[in-house]
Amino acid sequence: MIVAVVSSASVRFDDGRTVRLPELRIAPGERVVVVGRNGTGKSTLLRVLARIAVADPLVGGTVDLPTAAADTAFVAARPYLLRGTVLWNVELPLAARGVPRAARRVRAMAALAEMGAESLAARTRVGLSDGEVQRVALARALVTEPRLLLLDEALASLDEVGATALAAALRAREDLAVVAAAPAEPAMPPGVKVRVVRSGETSS
């Protein structure tokens, strides 16, 4: 059982640069940290794995994603919350998956509580700190119980409460595969065992 495979694939950027993606073979429950300087394709790798890369930037190689799109979750470096309450934002991916309203509310509150953000439920994005937005975005990603979680420098603005909550959430999900990008270690909260992969050999 494999969650995702990236094999000798490269991506092409708008400016024509081509960057080789690291070789990846991700098993359930594995925690992978992709480390590399800016512009070495870390974010692009995550966007390819999350299937949100806008154009198809892949040149050569293969990216195999046996995990269903509905079982994949992505958290951006600077997550975006939609207009509306925090709770409504966290319910959104459940609504998109056809979860009934009552169950949505319960699961969204539980996910917010897990990230220590239940007190934010009735707030809107107005006036939230970066760390609070990050915690809400993590709750929004975890609420669907994904099998593959992609974190694009998610720790960058996460406060200590958030980092501790994330570590606990990952410990509680043994089968959840995580790929996190970071400019340098650490990309994961302390106490989470990770495999480090380096990105950034330029292939042309």
Place this chain on the structure above:
Amino acid sequence: MNDVAEATGLTLAISVASVVFATIPALPLAVALGLSRSRAADVALVAARTAMAFPTVLAGLVVYGMVSRHGPLGSLELLYTPSAIVAGEVMLAFPLVVALGASAVRGLDPRFEETLRGLGVTGVRRMLLTVREAGPGVVTAILAAFARCVTELGVALLVGGNLKGSTRTLTTAIALETSRGDFDRAVHLGCVLLAVAVVVNVLLAWSSRGRSAAR
């Protein structure tokens, strides 16, 4: 005085119908063009922006050609009916909702679209959420279209026929009273028309105030 109320009511009813019929197809198109970064979408948007300045009298002429006795829709006997005015005003409102609506969507944070993808939101839900996110801008687009329909004369004059109680709108009534030499009544009607425009613009200002408050 009763005549004024009648003309005002007809003007509002015809304009509301026109905006509703224009918005139903225009809004999904505005979202599609707003979210797309393709060349075709850019070209379509330029076309819609150009069509915002479509002369009202030309819209009236097009409808006249369609519904007059020898036109392709002549057998429906729509000439000099409110429906004929609505048909023409839909042509005026449609490009406004498309162009201004798409601009509102393009003005959204670029992360919005990526967030929808990341959350697995697709199809109709994606469309509705985009309208919701761009809400105040969309309201502005619809109100602008409404204002254009309320104040236009070309369509109502050409295909309305200025029939009292049926197609006599505020603008055609003003044209009539002026040509009859009853300047006082024309000015009176003009004030009512202005009042309607003021109400619409107050709503417009209120909706754009909501936009900054929702950030």
